[in-house]
Amino acid sequence: MFSPTLFFSSLCNEKRSQEALELIHIMVDHGGSCQPNVVSYNTVVDGLLKEGEAGKAYSLFSEMLRQGISPDVVTCSSIIAGICKVHAMDKAEQVLQQMLDRGILPNVATYTSLIHGYYSLGQCEEVDRVLKEMSRNGVQPNIVTYNIQIDYLCKSGRCAEARKIFDSMISLGQKPTVTTYSILLHGYAIEKSFHHMHCLIDLMVENSIAPDHFVYNILISAYAKEEMVSEVLHIFTKMRQQGLNPNVASYGVIINLLSSIGRMDDAMSKFNQMITEGLAPNIIVFSTVISGFYSCGAWERVHEIFSEMLNRGIYPATVFFNIIMDHLCKEGRVMEAQDIFDLMVHMGVKPVVHNYKTLIHGYWSVSKMDEVSKLLDNVVLIGMEPDVVTYNTLIDGYSKNGRIDDALVVFREMMAGRLSLLLSLLLL
Numbered sequence: 001m002f003s004p005t006l007f008f009s010s011l012c013n014e015k016r017s018q019e020a021l022e023l024i025h026i027m028v029d030h031g032g033s034c035q036p037n038v039v040s041y042n043t044v045v046d047g048l049l050k051e052g053e054a055g056k057a058y059s060l061f062s063e064m065l066r067q068g069i070s071p072d073v074v075t076c077s078s079i080i081a082g083i084c085k086v087h088a089m090d091k092a093e094q095v096l097q098q099m100l101d102r103g104i105l106p107n108v109a110t111y112t113s114l115i116h117g118y119y120s121l122g123q124c125e126e127v128d129r130v131l132k133e134m135s136r137n138g139v140q141p142n143i144v145t146y147n148i149q150i151d152y153l154c155k156s157g158r159c160a161e162a163r164k165i166f167d168s169m170i171s172l173g174q175k176p177t178v179t180t181y182s183i184l185l186h187g188y189a190i191e192k193s194f195h196h197m198h199c200l201i202d203l204m205v206e207n208s209i210a211p212d213h214f215v216y217n218i219l220i221s222a223y224a225k226e227e228m229v230s231e232v233l234h235i236f237t238k239m240r241q242q243g244l245n246p247n248v249a250s251y252g253v254i255i256n257l258l259s260s261i262g263r264m265d266d267a268m269s270k271f272n273q274m275i276t277e278g279l280a281p282n283i284i285v286f287s288t289v290i291s292g293f294y295s296c297g298a299w300e301r302v303h304e305i306f307s308e309m310l311n312r313g314i315y316p317a318t319v320f321f322n323i324i325m326d327h328l329c330k331e332g333r334v335m336e337a338q339d340i341f342d343l344m345v346h347m348g349v350k351p352v353v354h355n356y357k358t359l360i361h362g363y364w365s366v367s368k369m370d371e372v373s374k375l376l377d378n379v380v381l382i383g384m385e386p387d388v389v390t391y392n393t394l395i396d397g398y399s400k401n402g403r404i405d406d407a408l409v410v411f412r413e414m415m416a417g418r419l420s421l422l423l424s425l426l427l428l
Contacts (some may be wrong), residue, residue, distance in 0.1 A: 005040045012047025013342045020044045021060060038064075039211050042075050043302025049082035057082050058091060070102060077110040084117030089126075092117060106324055107138070112145045118153040121190065141169075155185025159196075175207075182215055189222035194231075197222065213247045220250055224257040232257060245277065264301075283314050294327050299336075310347075318344070318352050325355065329362030337362050361408055 009070055011020040036044075041064045048057040061079045064071060076099045080092045092114060111134045133140065141149075144425050146169045153162035166176065179205050188196045197219055201211055210293075216239050222298040223231040232254050236246055258267035271289055274281065281289075286309040293301040302324070302327055309316070321344045328337035332423055341359055344351060356375055359401040363371040 005037070005043055008036075008040055008043045008047075009251065012050070013044055015047075015051055017044060017047035017051050017053065019055075020047060021056065025061070028063075028097055032036065032172045036069075038072055038075065041069060041111075042072070042078065045082075046074060046078050049078060054082040054086045054088070058088075061095070064096070065206065071104070073099070073104050073110070076104060077113065078106060080110055081113040084120075087117060087121055088125075089121065090118050099345050108134075108139050108142045109143065111139060112142070112148065115145060116148050119148060129308055133182075133426060137371065140172075141174075143174060146174060147177075147183055150180065150187075151183045154183060154190070157191065159193065161182070163196075175328055178204075178208075178209060178212060178215065179209075182218065185215060185218050187220050190220065197352075205280060207325075211242065211244075213244065213250065216244065217247075217253065220253050224253045224270050227257065227308040229254075229257060229261075229263075246274075248274070248285065251279065252282070253284075255285055256288045259288050259295075262292075262296060264289075264292050264296060264298070269333065277381055280312065283309075283316060287316070287320060291323070296326060299328075299333075315347055315349065318349060320354055321349065322355050322358055324326055324356045325362070329358060329365065334359070334362040334366055334367060334368070373423065 006409065008020045008023070011017065011023075024044055025041065028038055041060065045057045045060055048054075048060065061075065076095055080095050083095070096106060096110070096114070108336070111130055114130045115127050117123075118130065119385045124246065131141075143345060146165060150162045150166050153159070153165070156271070162184055164178070170176065181200060185197055185200055188194075188200065199221070201215065204211055204215070216235060218234050220235050223235065234249070236254070239250070251270055253271050255267050258264070258270065267289060271281065271285070273287075276411055286305060290302050290305050290309075293305065308325075311396075321340055324338040325340050328334070337359060340354060341351065344355070356378070360372050360375050363369070363375070
């Protein structure tokens with residue numbers, strides 16, 4: 001026997017909720033014995049919400065009511081969760097009232113969605129109202145509710161209040177999860193409360209919850225931001241003592257710290273250590289090391305690490321290339337910047353206007369105006385629009401090199417085809 005609900009579920013699982021929605025409309029329009037039921041509607045509503053179609057989900061919910069099909073707590077809670085995510089709190093409250101009018105009791109998921117929605121808008125008074133309503137209706141907050149409260153307070157710089165809620169949930173028999181500890185830990189990290197961070201990790205261990213990579217990386221990042229190298233290294237050791245080897249993110253933080261303070265030998269020691277331990281550096285780690293070497297002028301090492309990155313099949317975006325090109329151009333090494341540009345093109349990375357601008361300024365700084373002109377022609381040829389700064393650079397360069405006729409050609413070109421750009425130029 002054909003099961004519409006099962007079919008709807010299959011479509012929604014494949015992110016084809018729109019087709020499921022159309023089928024529901026066809027079934028309703030045609031009438032007959034095969035009509036969607038509350039489970040069918042729940043399935044499609046959930047699918048639409050997962051695909052970010054909160055408006056369509058709400059419309060389907062309203063259509064369901066018009067068809068005389070009574071929603072259940074799952075339907076209503078799903079709709080409330082979806083429209084709270086897009087901050088349509090008035091509609092969420094309307095659905096809540098419809099639930100109550102129909103005798104459907106909201107559950108903890110219903111109230112938690114409302115709390116999250118109001119916190120997202122910074123409406124703490126509304127949160128307090130919802131919490132009181134929960135209490136009156138005998139609905140107790142769950143771990144998700146508490147996590148949302150603690151997260152909001154920590155991000156608002158109110159860790160002391162967050163800690164009170166944390167302690168309160170424990171006293172009420174609700175056990176914090178690793179996520180709960182991580183949220184509070186991150187709050188302490190923002191406030192640079194290192195003592196509280198260590199005490200919280202100790203409490204985790206006492207409660208038989210093993211700190212994971214995410215927890216330790218919060219601590220590592222907090223110390224790294226203060227350039228406290230010895231403390232970061234101590235945490236690395238502590239992690240290993242707990243049977244947890246640092247991961248790529250852990251190494252990335254300390255490599256970035258060492259690179260930023262010019263300790264490139266130590267940074268490379270950690271870089272090599274992570275490879276020895278079987279960890280593959282990602283684009284962030286490679287970028288950090290390369291940035292550290294070019295900051296101290298060690299261009300041979302830049303090329304060496306860059307080559308290793310490419311050999312590992314890691315291809316950076318245009319921004320990465322532009323940073324290197326910019327540093328080379330500022331040192332007058334424009335031909336090397338051109339080599340980087342050519343390599344980017346060879347790798348199939350499409351240059352953007354900022355890449356061209358960097359090279360144009362580089363050639364202009366060494367008075368190679370013919371190269372500047374060629375680059376500008378390429379910009380126009382591939383359909384990019386040179387900006388005012390680029391044209392200013394070209395005209396200024398020609399003028400300083402005594403090539404007034406060439407400067408006039410550029411100026412006339414703007415007059416002929418780029419009047420708006422010319423007006424902007426004249427208004428500078």
